[in-house]
Amino acid sequence: MTYLDNKKIVNRIARTLNVSNKYGDENTYSYFLNSQDIDWVYVRDIEKNLTYLGKVEVFSETEEIKELVLSDVTVYTYPDSEELYRIEKIYLSYPREKVTIEKPNFNDYAKEQQPIKTTQRRKSKEQSDKA
Structure with a gap:
């Protein structure tokens, strides 16, 4: 069962x-x-006029907040998508209703701009705690 x-x-x-x-x-x-096809994501912070593109390392959720750690991050302005800077990792924390996460369509970009995708699976904090 x-x-x-x-x-x-x-x-x-x-x-x-x-x-x-x-x-x-x-x-x-x-x-x-x-999901098997989620590796890289866009995180839209509309209130701060920022967009983060990065590889999901870990994530968790409580009743109040959603948390993400992204690696190989590029930070853009929102909504005009001008690149601001690149960083190795970032921790993001948002109230439950304030986060938008999108799956990029890398077919729209030239190969040299496409991040290297990995197949490494992540676990949510809740799943790690259960193990």
Whole structure:
């Protein structure tokens, strides 16, 4: 039974049969950032007029805040996307409703501008605590 729950087999069957859109008990934030195709992200800080492009290292969420650590970060102005600077790592913390995270479409960029993608998986803080 634990195997079925951990692999979300029942939810997969329900989605296949179009009787449910539920993917599991984890929140959408964790689901999105744990997706196989999520490695690099844009984080939009509209209030500060900044956009961060970086590789997701770790993330966590509480009732009040969402936290991210990004590496290989490029910081841009928002909304005109002028590059400001590059840094090795950054810690970001936002109230739950104040963060926008997007998956970049690197097909729009020349190969020399594309960051090197890795397949290393991350764990949310909640998953690390459970292990």
